[in-house]
Amino acid sequence: MAHIVKDTEDFVTDLLTHQLDSNYLYHNLRHTQRVVKNTKELLDAYDLNDKESEAIELAAWLHDTGYTQGFNDHEKNSSIIATKFLKEQGYDEEGIKKVSELILATQRYYEPKNLSEEIIKDADSSHLRSKSYLETSELLREELSKLEIAEFSPKKWRNENIKMFRTEHRFYTDHARKNWQDGKDKNLKKLVKSKKKLKKLTRKEELKVKLKNESPERGIQTMFRVTMRNHLKLSDIADTKANILLSVNAIIISLMLSNLIPKLDDPQNDYLIYPAAIFVLFSVASMIMSVLATRPNVTGGEFTKEDVQQKKVNLLFFGNFHKMKLQDYEWAIQELIKDQTYVYTSLTKDLYFLGLVLNRKYKLLRWTYTIFMVGMILSVIAFFVALKFYGPEKIIELPT
Template sequence: MEPTPTLKPAKAEIIKQAKAYIEQLFEEKMPRQLVYHSFKHTNTVAKEAAALGQAAKLDAADQEALVLAAWFHDAGYIDKYDGHEYRSMEIAEQWLTEKNYPAERIALIKDIIRATHRDEKRDTELAKLMVDADMSNLGREDCLADAELLRTEWEATQGKVYTNAQWAEFQLDFLLQHKYLSEAGKDRYKGQLKDNIKDQRKSLKKQEKKEKKKEEEAQGYAEGKRGVETMFRSTYSQHQRLSQMADQKANMMISLNTVLLSVIITYLGAKTSTIGPAFTKNPVLAIPMGLLVATALASVVTAILSAQPDVTAFKWLRRSPQIATNRRVNILFFGNFTKLSLDHFQDGMHELMRDRDLLYNNMITDIYYLGEVLSRKYRLLRVSYTIFMVGLILTALAFGIVLLYKA
């Protein structure tokens, strides 16, 4: 009796028809997000299944069943992702029944497809060959490229997002844990699997170095960020000290000149004082006394203007709720945000807290306007002190001239 010849999948009519059906099915119904579980993957698995079947010296019937199972094993992805294997069994059964395929062989093909589910048993040789063909990508040279396709697919369909280092570590663990089940699978893929593990280790080390570099850069930025915040704190503190100094100097000038004015007016207006009649007898004394009064009055007015509270704000903000994004405006300053409704202010603050650049911009704007206020204070203080100094000199000179004139 002659041995049964090995069946080549490309020659079997039912396999040709199955390939054409799956190709059309994937083209019409397979979700486009499935960039890994595409027709290309199924085609590769079918070829690998055929090669493994030949290496295992399967008879023609089992070879045909294995390849047909390979063609249908991912068909269920058209309807569901998790548990697609069971839907693949239903699609295969429906199509093969329509082709009048023997019922017992349909049952065998379904069992082979079932074995590709991670929780199912792989006891038979056909089941082991099918699983090895399905996982053949781990033992091929294009393993890392295919893994990136799977990563993209998971992100799009499952919401699983990995960093490069996380994905490299996940892939390395998966490669290390995987074991091919059939002897044909071990012989065909074991060598390349070891090479892929080595390459994946190199990739993981490379990604870890990149992540470490990013962490160092982030740490450097964090240190720089602390420096920026220290600068803001010291600048605010310096502005506060300068403002207090200006107010103290203004208060001193206000107190001195108001006392001086009070004394002069009191004595000049008092009928019982000796100064009042002196002016009547010597009206020329009105000149130095007038200079002193004018000096004290001008000096106290400029000092009061310097100490007067100044709120920097913009009239056009009254009807504009978008002040948080305006680079000229500091939403943290009460002179600005009190013109807004509570809702608009809350929206602006939330926007500010979300955007670091916007936050820093508000602080810079605040420092700028604080500087403008300080500049005005010290300019008026300088005028006040200058008036007081020049006025005293002129008053003294006037009194000297009056005394010389009287003599």
Template sequence: MNYAQLLDEVKQEVTHFFQLHENDGFTYHNLSHTERVVTNAGLLARHYQLDDKDFFIVTTAAWFHDTGYYVNGATDHELRGTEIAAAFLQGKGVDETIIHAVSNCIMATCLPQTPKNLLEQIVCDADLFHLGTDEFPEQNKKMRKEAEWRMQRKISKHEWRQSTIRLFQAHHFQTDYGKSLLTGKKTENLQRLKDKEAGEIEESATSVTTAQPVPKAVNVPKPQGEPKKAKVERPERGIETMFRISSQNHQRLSDMADNKANIMITTTSIILSVLLSVLLRKLEDNQNLIIPTLLLLVVCVVTMVCSILATRPAIPPGIFTQKEIDEKKVNLLFFGNFYRMSYDEYNKGMQEMMNDRDFLYGSLTRDVYSQGVVLGRKYRLLRAGYNVFMYGIVVSVLAFMIAAIFF
């Protein structure tokens, strides 16, 4: 069976299904969500190196798992999704054992999730992958909007937040890879929900207290110089965007520097080849050109050395210690700090970093700073090389003219 071709047909079928049943009320359970689940399922399946048949099963289940929403609503939508998938696969002559496996994967996504094997675990984790990513706040808003549309009533932030917290507490990622990859961010997302809920309750209690009438005889002076309460939350998405853009800009600048150095190395190499192969042979007959030739030779060599130094990589020791992890002083995002460490040691350090926001952002800051230091060195050497070449060429040409005219 050609599973790749059959998967293309599955994709076309489900895409056409969503387009045919398009409804603006489904702000979350729509084609975009399905495509994300398919992508996540593929990521997990490739990690576990599934064969073609198993890869087809989890991917097909991911494509069909939410189609039941568009047939009689959310209740028992998984069951209707299995019926839609089975009807399509039977029409394609797919073996019943595969159809049964696809149906089981879809049914395993029922809350609470109850997967019985690796394939079902992969589909479950792919379906709720966003709980452990930075996409959660945005997807959560879409889910609340869709729920309000289905229930035909407004859902308060407090009510929705409480139900989401219960979902987080009842949910567990099923695969070992999903746990290691997503649990840290999921814990952070849950804590943020709890902090918002606690802040809202405190604010409500404060507003009730301040609403009580104050007797006229009581003089409540306003505290002087009391600092305003700092906002605890930071713009996480903005911070991550800043780090991503900074790293991308540094990478582009580094590529530009390397290109400039390569241009200069190539240019000086050509000049040196001509000097050594042609001009030096004729110096015995043209002794007046010895000084200009040597001057040009020195200029080219110095320029080439500066350009090579600008592109020459510096390799750190590649080892970090547990003390550096505890003190949050090591940057685990740069290969030079860990390439001689074992995977277990590196994974342990990464897990500690991902579970500590200050450590994570500190590493990102250190990484951006280190890139800036390397860039500064590159551009200083490049500037020196270009200056030597520019002024040296001018002086060398003048020297050749003087030697040719007066000597």
């Protein structure tokens, strides 16, 4: 039966190539060939008789053929397939029994009882010492997912691997312990190092999130930022409203000066003097109020060191420092940022005085709109009364 190993290799290669589900990314022909290669390495290290060595090599080739029948009970199915194939090849009953026992010895928690079982057991787990272990292990994780057997996150899979390395697996043969253990230990170190790195990174991210969510400083800063933005927006709105009124009244006065006022020289148009005067008066008043609402108010622009030390000056408002030298202002800012309370006090003052400015602007705007509205109403009434009771019998249309 010298040809039995070659025939078995051909049979397994054909079987796994054509009948194995493509979702088996790890338990495939490549894995079987790797197990056979490492089995031969172990056989070379021990002086076993030819019959026993042959049985071990046959078991290495046939031990995963059961995956063609499904994931569950694949060792038993592999044993059944091996028994059937070897009988067809005329292999002796004692040899078939030996091969079948060796295949069943590859079960995960099986403890080998002799050297042959130790060899096949170590060869089946030889990938634990390979340099490509992390990539190979990832193929197994994907295989379990694709076959809907188990779903592992990368973190959980890493933990399962570390647990298996430390408590569930060991090499049985002296050759494996001497030559393969170092590679296994290196892979374990890589896993542990990756776990620590991820744990450190996760802890750092959790700390960032915690500080972001729980830090009162962030909440205070957000409050000041949002409030300041709202105040500035309200100030822009007030300025826009004042500019609109200023522009409208300027246009009205321009039209009055160019069209209506020149006609007042004619004695026949004396009845228009009072309505025109009311119109112009209220328009001018509206313009003055609009200017007052938008006119900036700049303070002295100077402070002393005592003011800074006693925290009397608000260094965040330009009106308090625009006349100071750069080095004096830099010194003052350094003093400001040393004291968190001073910073918040300055921001509070900034908001407070900005609120006072807004209050003044909106009060003036309210009066401006009121004056404009009253002026328009009175002017229209005055023109109507003048035309109705004091105008000529034939009303001449005024050019627009």
